[in-house]
Amino acid sequence: MAEQNTPVLEVEHLSKQYKKGVYASKDVNFTVSKGEIFALLGPNGAGKTTTIRTIATLLKPTEGDARVAGFSVRNQPAEVRKNLTYLPDEAGAYKNMKGRQYLQFMAEMYAESRDQAAEFVKTAEEICKLGDRLDDKIESYSRGMTRKLLLARTIMPKPKIAILDEPTSGLDIINALEIRRMIRELAKNGMSFLLSSHNMLEIEYVSDRVGIIAKGHLLELGTPDELKSKYSASNLEEVFETVVNERESKGW
Secondary structure (H helix, E strand, C coil), X not given: CCCCCCCCEEEEEEEEEEECXXXXXXXXXXXXXXXXXXXXXXXXXXXXXXXXXXXXXCCCCCEEEEEECCEECCCCHHHHHCCEEEECCCCCCCCCCEHHHHHXXXXXXXXXXXXXXXXXXXXXXHHHCCHHHHHCEHHHCCHHHHHHHHHHHHHCCCCCEEEEEXXXXXXXXXXXXXXXXXXXXXHHCCCEEEEEECCHHHHHHHCCEEEEEXXXXXXXXXXXXXXXXXXXXXXXXXXXHHHHHHHHHCCC
16 A cells, blocks of 8 residues: 555545535545555445546535645646546547547647657557557557557646546456556556546455445545455445445434
8 A cells, every 4th residue: 555645635525516405425535645546436326426526626616625736626726737637437539540649639738848748648658558559540449448548648747646437447357457457557656546436346456545435425435455344344345235234224
């Protein structure tokens, strides 16, 4: 697990209300340290995506705040965006472009100079490991290849924290394993990750700590081993079932 230090991300009492009395996320609190992989786990509609979109400054919090590298998502969104990148589950690439052309295009959006853009592209090429296929049009790529390209695009500016929503959704076992290994290697080199997923067994493999979220509430927080021990469970799916059942028995 990553060494604990000043958090890269601090989430404090973060809530998002879409209409009066109806919260997609409610009073969410957690931190992410340098080099840590933190995952929000829960079923579809649990509030995972709302929470990460609020942290990514795509949504404005109704209550509370989050700080990325010390900058407030509420009051300093432009500074927050300089320190994080976000890869949505539904993200796509321009299919009429070649892979390398797409990376160059995106690098120029991130970079402050031509030299920096070239450095970003080189980093992305090393991360995605697509080799000569980068000279082919993206429309010829498999879903796994496209996801690797998009992950490389997200990582290449070397953000303080990368936010990945369902990073391996729809991928076969081999491609999913490659992306998980890629994330773990980048974390070893100091990059922080916030992942969102409903695949609890997958996240148990890759994450340092997890937060279990349901109906917009963060119900539990800890390492996978801590949570399995606390609930005498063999995996995080069993932990989730027990946590939710206990909460529902108390009237939520």
